[in-house]
Amino acid sequence: MLAFIAKSMARPARLVKPVSLVKLPGRYLAHQEGLPQLPVPPLQQTLNKYLLALKPLISQEEWDHTHKIVEDFRTSGVGERLQKGLERRAKKTENWLSDWWLQTAYLEYRLPVVVHSSPGVVLPKQDFTDRQGQLRFAAKLIEGVLDFKSMVDNETLPVEYLGGKQLCMNQYYQILSSCRVPGPKRDSVVNYSQVKNPPTHITVVHNFQFFQLDVYNSDGTPLTTDQIFNQLEKIWGTSLQTNKEPIGILTTNHRNSWAKAYNNLIKDKTNKESVRTIQKSIFTVCLDAPMPRVSNELSRSRVAAQMLHGGGSGLNSGNRWFDKTLQFIVAEDGSCGLVYEHAPAEGPPIVALLDHVVEYTKKPDLVRSPMIPLPMPKKLRFNITPEVKNDIEKAKQNLNIMVHDLDVKVFVFDKFGKNFPKSEKLSPDAFIQVALQLAYYRMYGGSCATYESASLRMFRLGRTDTIRSATVQSLEFVQGMEDSGKQNQEKVDLLRKAILAHRNYTDMAINGKAIDRHLLGLKLQAIEDLVSIPEIFMDTAYAIAMHFNLSTSQVPAKTDCVMCFGPVVPDGYGVCYNPMEDHINFAVSAYNSCAETNAARLAHYLEKALCDIQQLVHNTPKSKL
Ligand code: COA
Numbered sequence: 001m002l003a004f005i006a007k008s009m010a011r012p013a014r015l016v017k018p019v020s021l022v023k024l025p026g027r028y029l030a031h032q033e034g035l036p037q038l039p040v041p042p043l044q045q046t047l048n049k050y051l052l053a054l055k056p057l058i059s060q061e062e063w064d065h066t067h068k069i070v071e072d073f074r075t076s077g078v079g080e081r082l083q084k085g086l087e088r089r090a091k092k093t094e095n096w097l098s099d100w101w102l103q104t105a106y107l108e109y110r111l112p113v114v115v116h117s118s119p120g121v122v123l124p125k126q127d128f129t130d131r132q133g134q135l136r137f138a139a140k141l142i143e144g145v146l147d148f149k150s151m152v153d154n155e156t157l158p159v160e161y162l163g164g165k166q167l168c169m170n171q172y173y174q175i176l177s178s179c180r181v182p183g184p185k186r187d188s189v190v191n192y193s194q195v196k197n198p199p200t201h202i203t204v205v206h207n208f209q210f211f212q213l214d215v216y217n218s219d220g221t222p223l224t225t226d227q228i229f230n231q232l233e234k235i236w237g238t239s240l241q242t243n244k245e246p247i248g249i250l251t252t253n254h255r256n257s258w259a260k261a262y263n264n265l266i267k268d269k270t271n272k273e274s275v276r277t278i279q280k281s282i283f284t285v286c287l288d289a290p291m292p293r294v295s296n297e298l299s300r301s302r303v304a305a306q307m308l309h310g311g312g313s314g315l316n317s318g319n320r321w322f323d324k325t326l327q328f329i330v331a332e333d334g335s336c337g338l339v340y341e342h343a344p345a346e347g348p349p350i351v352a353l354l355d356h357v358v359e360y361t362k363k364p365d366l367v368r369s370p371m372i373p374l375p376m377p378k379k380l381r382f383n384i385t386p387e388v389k390n391d392i393e394k395a396k397q398n399l400n401i402m403v404h405d406l407d408v409k410v411f412v413f414d415k416f417g418k419n420f421p422k423s424e425k426l427s428p429d430a431f432i433q434v435a436l437q438l439a440y441y442r443m444y445g446g447s448c449a450t451y452e453s454a455s456l457r458m459f460r461l462g463r464t465d466t467i468r469s470a471t472v473q474s475l476e477f478v479q480g481m482e483d484s485g486k487q488n489q490e491k492v493d494l495l496r497k498a499i500l501a502h503r504n505y506t507d508m509a510i511n512g513k514a515i516d517r518h519l520l521g522l523k524l525q526a527i528e529d530l531v532s533i534p535e536i537f538m539d540t541a542y543a544i545a546m547h548f549n550l551s552t553s554q555v556p557a558k559t560d561c562v563m564c565f566g567p568v569v570p571d572g573y574g575v576c577y578n579p580m581e582d583h584i585n586f587a588v589s590a591y592n593s594c595a596e597t598n599a600a601r602l603a604h605y606l607e608k609a610l611c612d613i614q615q616l617v618h619n620t621p622k623s624k625l
Helices: 026-033 043-054 060-075 078-092 098-107 131-153 225-237 247-252 255-265 269-280 296-309 347-361 386-405 419-423 428-444 472-481 488-510 516-528 540-546 599-618
Strands: 120-122 178-181 188-191 201-206 209-214 284-288 326-331 336-340 406-413 450-455 464-468 550-554 562-564 573-579 584-591
Touching (some): 043 078, 120 296, 178 269, 201 225, 209 225, 255 386, 296 326, 296 336, 296 562, 336 347, 406 562, 428 488, 428 573, 428 599, 464 488, 488 599
Parallel strands (some): 284 326
Antiparallel strands (some): 120 336, 178 188, 201 209, 326 336, 450 464
């Protein structure tokens, strides 16, 4: 997910302490050290694959022009020099890419984290409809997160695998007790999980008012559900007024504006302390006010919007601190989910945590000994100067424009799930991606640069690379599918080739042999070496290849939920999906300000493409597949 890269980046990344350098405890350290280092792919291989990846995206004439530029890069010595620089960097660092990626994809990215970077997760609707139910569920959820935290702290979290290989577990150490902090040119992430006295509190926000809630007893045991419930009731009871300044709205702004407002805000000692308390807290729980009711059909999409941005300054957007890594959202009407700040981790670890928490909330309450009365959770005070008020007003305006601009459609495709492609000996993920190519082609009559996140966690401190889903084979298939002169058998052969090409690209990407991060590395190396940016990166074809009209990601979960995120270009779509056994949960987003895109329309075409491909497979003898 999140294919953006600061296009205008023209200076080397200053080395700030990356979150990845937080010291890991013993057992995991041993596991981490056993993981391979991310390789730097051979230059020639990447350039060949880059030229191939351009084929479905540009005309033959444009391709011939780019071919010359690529050849020049290859033969002039420029490419080799940069490649050597990258290889040197790989020898000197744990992961040649991870810090660069953290800086360029996240911390130097200046658009608001809301919609543009932070994904949301829509959890299944809970069956409570009142405050009691809301607080009881929130209490249980908090207990569930603390239970997960104990596995992280005790190093009992099972090591994960992909394709039979162990994965890097570092991201699990980055998501609790951490927070993004805005900076004038680049942000940073603070992480308090491994400090001498790690935090023992969470933050709870209700009616825009923040509270520090200690969640451990003095003997170090976590509070029980009943204790947490009582504390939440106290918080609820002392934050009934809704006329408070929504201080959290500040975190929704453009990062440069927020950085200025932040400096201004924390000039005041009380404000600084309150902000630090939020930053240090293990996580945040947002007790949301009810959102406007919509039809059942629209309700999941409405919840997705609530998770992504909170609904605007008049609704729940002020009930957040968007820089906080983990914010669990529980609303009075049973809607719940999460929004997370993306810099420290990818979706899969977040969803693994959610799977654990959702299962935990289903457990019956334990009968515990009588409760010791606990002190009132501390309200975090903010002194709102006229300047701060002005910053809040400006942030509100920008946010409300963003809220109106986001078009999000969540739907359940219920005709089949991953079992169907599996039964046909096809990769489910590749099947869905090829269907998405067909949907797009039917809407726009061509292919577009398509990004799918591939995990690089087989490598130490690995994050992601890009699977380019628009391939020569996917274009041949979608063209063939739309060609009434072609027999079904021919179409199925093209489908099989397209799915295989996608699966092969996936294998290449997760094994560190994809092209996107390598090309980025070569470009950043040129910037670091203070040499002029090579023409290959100034070429129109490169801009087209990096303009991801489709930014997609599979985030599988055991829970029947779906992750959602915004498009990465103004005229693009964000598509996230969770393939379950017999259905697929999808979230599609677009911007209303772009006349050419429409989330519901793409969703419709996607459903049709999936059905048509299934039909095609059914109507063609299986032995041929
Ligand atoms: N025949 C039968 N079954 C097949 C098959 C075939 N030809 N190909 C794959 N399968 C099976 C797999 O064995 C797997 O089985 P399981 O459900 O028992 O585990 C299942 O189908 C799914 O495989 P597939 O659909 O091919 O995808 P994947 O699980 O390998 O995932 C990616 C592919 C790209 C999503 C994954 O490699 C990845 O990188 N995930 C991380 C993405 C990420 O970080 N996203 C978040 C960004 S914020």
